[in-house]
Amino acid sequence: MVSPGEEAVDPGQFLRASRVVIVAGKGGVGKTTVAAALARMAARQGLTTLIVQVEQASGLARLFGRPPLTYIESSLAPAAGTIAEVRGRTITPDDALLEYLEDHGLRRISRRLVSTGAMDVVSTAAPGIKDILILGKVKSLERSEAADLIVVDAPAAGHAITFLLSVRGLLDAVRVGPINAQARDVLELLTDPVRCSVMLVTLPEETPVNEAVETAFTLEDRLGISLGPVVVNGLYLPLPGLDVDPAEAADAAGVTLRPGEAEALAGAASFHRHRQALQEAQLERLDERLPIPRVGLPFLFAADLGPAHVDVLAAALRDEVTTLDPPPPETPPVPSPETTP
Amino acid sequence: MTTGASLAELVQRAGIVVCCGSGGVGKTTTAAALGLQGAREGRRAVVVTIDPAKRLADTLGIGTLTNTPSRIGGDWSGELWAMMLDTKSTFDDLVAKHSADADQARRILSNRFYRNISSALSGTQEYMAGEKLYELHEEADFDLVVVDTPPTRNALDFIDASRRLTNFLDHRLYRLLMSPTRAYLRAVNLAAQAFVRTVSKVVGGEVLDDALAFFSAFEGMEEGFRDRAARVQALLVDPATAYVLVASPRADTVAEASFFATKLGESDISVASLIVNRLHPRFGSGRAEADRARARTLAGTPLGSLFANLGDLRAIADGEESTLAELSAQVAPAPVVRVPFLADDVHDLDTLARIATYLFPAR
Numbered sequence: 009m010v011s012p013g014e015e016a017v018d019p020g021q022f023l024r025a026s027r028v029v030i031v032a033g034k035g036g037v038g039k040t041t042v043a044a045a046l047a048r049m050a051a052r053q054g055l056t057t058l059i060v061q062v063e064q065a066s067g068l069a070r071l072f073g074r075p076p077l078t079y080i081e082s083s084l085a086p087a088a089g090t091i092a093e094v095r096g097r098t099i100t101p102d103d104a105l106l107e108y109l110e111d112h113g114l115r116r117i118s119r120r121l122v123s124t125g126a127m128d129v130v131s132t133a134a135p136g137i138k139d140i141l142i143l144g145k146v147k148s149l150e151r152s153e154a155a156d157l158i159v160v161d162a163p164a165a166g167h168a169i170t171f172l173l174s175v176r177g178l179l180d181a182v183r184v185g186p187i188n189a190q191a192r193d194v195l196e197l198l199t200d201p202v203r204c205s206v207m208l209v210t211l212p213e214e215t216p217v218n219e220a221v222e223t224a225f226t227l228e229d230r231l232g233i234s235l236g237p238v239v240v241n242g243l244y245l246p247l248p249g250l251d252v253d254p255a256e257a258a259d260a261a262g263v264t265l266r267p268g269e270a271e272a273l274a275g276a277a278s279f280h281r282h283r284q285a286l287q288e289a290q291l292e293r294l295d296e297r298l299p300i301p302r303v304g305l306p307f308l309f310a311a312d313l314g315p316a317h318v319d320v321l322a323a324a325l326r327d328e329v330t331t332l333d334p335p336p337p338e339t340p341p342v343p344s345p346e347t348t349p
Numbered sequence: 350m351t352t353g354a355s356l357a358e359l360v361q362r363a364g365i366v367v368c369c370g371s372g373g374v375g376k377t378t379t380a381a382a383l384g385l386q387g388a389r390e391g392r393r394a395v396v397v398t399i400d401p402a403k404r405l406a407d408t409l410g411i412g413t414l415t416n417t418p419s420r421i422g423g424d425w426s427g428e429l430w431a432m433m434l435d436t437k438s439t440f441d442d443l444v445a446k447h448s449a450d451a452d453q454a455r456r457i458l459s460n461r462f463y464r465n466i467s468s469a470l471s472g473t474q475e476y477m478a479g480e481k482l483y484e485l486h487e488e489a490d491f492d493l494v495v496v497d498t499p500p501t502r503n504a505l506d507f508i509d510a511s512r513r514l515t516n517f518l519d520h521r522l523y524r525l526l527m528s529p530t531r532a533y534l535r536a537v538n539l540a541a542q543a544f545v546r547t548v549s550k551v552v553g554g555e556v557l558d559d560a561l562a563f564f565s566a567f568e569g570m571e572e573g574f575r576d577r578a579a580r581v582q583a584l585l586v587d588p589a590t591a592y593v594l595v596a597s598p599r600a601d602t603v604a605e606a607s608f609f610a611t612k613l614g615e616s617d618i619s620v621a622s623l624i625v626n627r628l629h630p631r632f633g634s635g636r637a638e639a640d641r642a643r644a645r646t647l648a649g650t651p652l653g654s655l656f657a658n659l660g661d662l663r664a665i666a667d668g669e670e671s672t673l674a675e676l677s678a679q680v681a682p683a684p685v686v687r688v689p690f691l692a693d694d695v696h697d698l699d700t701l702a703r704i705a706t707y708l709f710p711a712r
Contacts, residue, residue, distance in 0.1 A: 034372070034373060035371060035372020035373035035374075036371075036372055036373015036374060036597065036602070037373065040601070067600065067601035067604065070600070070601065070604075109547075114547055128470060128471075128517055129517075129560055130552060131469060131470070131471075132462060132465050132466055132469050132470045132560070133462055133465065133552060133556045133557060133559060133560045134465075134552045134556050135465045135468055135469030136469070137552065164372045164373075181556065182552050182553050182556060183553065183555075184553050185550065185552065185553050186550075187552050187553075188553075247654040247657065247658055248651070248654060249650065249651030249652070249653070249654035249655065250651075250654055250655065250658060252651035252652075252655070254652070254655055257650065257651040257652035257655055258652055260650065260651065260652070261647055261650050261651075261652040261653075263647070263652060268633055268634075269633070269635070271633065272632040272633030272635065272659055273632075273655045273656070273658075273659050275630075275632045275633075276632040276655070276658050276659040276662045276663075277655055277658055277659075279630060279632070279662060280658050280662070283690075309661040309662070309664050309665040309668075310664070310665065310668055311598055311599055311600055311665065311668035311669045311671070311672040312599075312600035312668060312672055313600065
């Protein structure tokens with residue numbers, strides 16, 4: 009927590025640091041939930057926000073209590089007073105390719121190209137082309153200022169690396185033509201911290217921590233993408249008093265416990281303490297191995313998350329962000345994509 | 350597989366167990382635990398994983414896995430083997446097996462388009478998983494093959510992959526392009542030419558040349574591939590192949606599992622068992638709401654915290670059960686097996702054995 013007088017990060021400034029935030033993490037860590045919370049936090053800060061979903065299987069719309077997203081933008085949470093709107097859409101490779109071909113005067117054959125399966129031949133001939141089309145579309149949304157903030161719900165970790173690194177691979181495979189130009193544009197977007205950053209999501213558990221560290225280093229070293237704070241999701245928050253024996257606690261409060269209640273209270277307390285101890289150990293490992301700021305989000309004790317939970321997480325994220333160290337006044341110069349090997 | 354059989358019966362009798370589910374639900378660990386149990390039951394079991402995070406290697410405490418199974422030593426009557434699928438080498442082996450001569454194999458293996466297939470063509474991993482499974486079961490004499498599927502959205506992609514890929518290898522467009530002299534095809538061929546011109550414009554001619562060279566080198570091998578694919582597919586839908594759904598008790602992964610079950614059902618395949626990992630324990634029988642009400646009255650005291658925590662944990666346990674109710678009904682009579690949250694990550698055979706106590710409770 010930041011004490012009064014100490015300089016804190018302004019949430020608005022944090023959210024305006026880059027126009028596109030790619031939320032990435034291993035399957036099951038709550039990447040989509042964090043993307044939703046970030047979008048809602050931005051909306052509450054008055055920023056219009058667009059969430060882009062790149063995988064079919066995503067509970068994103070469900071988190072907002074809305075029907076599944078499509079390639080056409082739709083509203084996920086309406087504007088209200090000073091709160092801006094959150095909108096959402098999908099970008100699937102086939103749709104992105106169709107749009108790309110139509111934009112390049114190839115409308116006549118575009119449908120056939122996709123329906124005959126010729127797209128499979130093309131994407132095998134030039135691996136990464138699907139990813140480039142998706143990221144190219146994100147780039148054009150960013151260029152056209154589709155929203156104040158664009159949140160990309162990226163594919164699961166292993167694939168997120170392939171997804172983002174595909175740009176470099178494709179530049180090698182396709183040396184001329186519109187796809188090469190597209191890949192250059194995308195690389196420019198990904199390596200410009202003012203335009204784009206990656207927010208990694210993880211859980212306070214061994215394998216997710218390992219994977220987050222590995223992903224962070226791979227993305228930074230091989231792509232030169234800017235990393236935002238790492239989000240540790242599903243934290244058990246400290247509860248003072250859980251180490252007190254239930255019978256004693258009851259005596260102190262002048263309450264008589266029903267039969268079996270002391271055992272249930274003690275069992276639950278021990279479970280909580282145990283999980284918290286495990287989580288502390290993992291947070292320590294994460295801090296040791298990944299020297300970037302981290303923020304934590306609480307575990308919500310609900311199996312089915314909805315709009316109310318997203319709001320709780322958005323508020324928690326806002327509070328956490330204000331505890332971060334303020335960024336240095338001057339952003340260091342970023343090497344242009346041409347000079348990087 | 351008889352529906353309603355317990356997991357214990359399943360690992361005793363099934364020839365192949367396919368674990369399906371979305372990412373992060375513990376599929377790899379579950380597959381390893383099933384394989385281990387098979388070995389304990391005296392079977393010659395092999396666990397095949399596809400996960401790029403090499404998690405099975407962690408789980409089994411062995412450093413690296415290769416494309417051929419390695420034997421894991423332990424105190425059991427059967428055998429336990431494990432391997433990590435290498436999509437590219439499996440495909441290479443298949444090409445070597447079906448090519449007419451060494452020259453044809455070499456032309457294919459050195460082609461750039463071919464080299465891209467294993468990394469970039471969707472479905473290739475699933476196809477090779479099926480192929481490897483067939484090889485291990487039919488040719489390497491493993492009597493239990495447990496496979497951890499790629500994180501495919503649709504379980505049927507796995508079953509259908511071999512057919513889709515052979516169609517791709519036998520690509521219609523290519524046939525049109527390669528037979529320009531047949532008069533009756535001329536009209537269609539004009540469209541094909543337009544296609545080639547367009548693709549060249551988009552990705553460059555060099556890239557397309559690789560593709561055409563590949564299809565040309567592949568000529569003559571289609572039949573062998575098609576025949577093999579048909580046998581792989583028959584094995585995948587054989588009654589001795591059991592499909593186990595793995596989920597975590599969260600609404601999103603349960604929705605995915607339900608989608609898998611529906612898709613399997615459309616192909617007349619029933620779910621043999623539903624395994625739910627990472628469940629929260631239920632402490633006593635009281636109501637979460639009552640606990641939370643008491644926590645509010647007692648706020649600020651240790652007892653208040655104790656009740657707040659009990660209420661939270663009872664609420665999540667109840668929420669998980671109600672999230673699972675519909676899926677359990679959907680897969681009935683398949684048994685639902687519950688594995689609680691474990692204190693530590695599973696990274697050795699001892700922790701794997703602990704999971705087994707939940708999967709295979711003592712009778």
